[in-house]
Amino acid sequence: MTESTDRSTASPVAPAEVGGLAPGGFEPLLLAVLSPAFGYALRLARNRADAEDLVQDASLLAFRAAHTFEPGTNFKAWFFQILTRCFYARHRRQQRRPTTVDLEDTPDLYLYSRSAAAGLPWEGEDPASLLIDRLGSERVEAAIEQLPEEYGTVCALYFTEDFAYHEIAAVLGIPVGTVRSRLHRGRKMLQKVLWHVAEEAGIVRDLAHREERP
Amino acid sequence: MSHLTRFTSEEAFRRLDDFLDREQSAAETELVHEHLEICAGCAREFRFEASVLRGVRAKLRQIEVTLPPGLRDRVLAALAAEGAR
Numbered sequence: 001m002t003e004s005t006d007r008s009t010a011s012p013v014a015p016a017e018v019g020g021l022a023p024g025g026f027e028p029l030l031l032a033v034l035s036p037a038f039g040y041a042l043r044l045a046r047n048r049a050d051a052e053d054l055v056q057d058a059s060l061l062a063f064r065a066a067h068t069f070e071p072g073t074n075f076k077a078w079f080f081q082i083l084t085r086c087f088y089a090r091h092r093r094q095q096r097r098p099t100t101v102d103l104e105d106t107p108d109l110y111l112y113s114r115s116a117a118a119g120l121p122w123e124g125e126d127p128a129s130l131l132i133d134r135l136g137s138e139r140v141e142a143a144i145e146q147l148p149e150e151y152g153t154v155c156a157l158y159f160t161e162d163f164a165y166h167e168i169a170a171v172l173g174i175p176v177g178t179v180r181s182r183l184h185r186g187r188k189m190l191q192k193v194l195w196h197v198a199e200e201a202g203i204v205r206d207l208a209h210r211e212e213r214p
Numbered sequence: 215m216s217h218l219t220r221f222t223s224e225e226a227f228r229r230l231d232d233f234l235d236r237e238q239s240a241a242e243t244e245l246v247h248e249h250l251e252i253c254a255g256c257a258r259e260f261r262f263e264a265s266v267l268r269g270v271r272a273k274l275r276q277i278e279v280t281l282p283p284g285l286r287d288r289v290l291a292a293l294a295a296e297g298a299r
Contacts, residue, residue: 035281055289056289056292059289063297109262111262127262128265132272132273140274156274159274162271184231190270
């Protein structure tokens, strides 16, 4: 592979080009967030080839805009913001996700009330853990994929990247209040999808029987 | 704090998300805590919601994202070419 030649000795970032960052400061920051950025790009683009292009293009744009990054702030949030803009500059039309559950008017505490009604754990220190453990990572991820785009993206940034509301707002270029309301609705929708998936997979039935046993 | 300033269940529940996400003031957080200490029903609901968030977060973070072969190098090569311009 020739493209990595001399990478370790020759930083592409010259001191005068990186604004408030220390000389050579851009590259390590970027490399540290490249994997989560690819994961996020994959969620947005929904195929690996486009996600790769997106990460590469966003990296170049970020490099050119490095002087606008404020050291001490969250580099990952700053880079994700550039990546998001990059994506929407190419894909104006939002892709509707294949939702199989009617998510309109999902009530609060959906999993709580369903769990209680079905005889699943609903009390204790970590009452939802049994259900979510049985669902597993892949089903939970697939459940987020089923949410409408605007809710799924906010939920993904919230759950996987640990961004605060104001950071999600900056990444997506929307007001904090919109993040708050989308996250609120998105969580409710997610609970409904998770319950639906758990029912379909027979997990609800299994856990209810298990609870019935002495 | 006087009982006159305590949250009702409705007021506490309205702050559920902000409370769990630590997105509210220390004073509001304290008022929610006070309510949860005296209201078993709300405390159960809050615990359940916290458990869901914790569980979903943990599951999603178990998923490892692997960078496609060569992407890191292509990115660095693009930066190097840009820096050399």
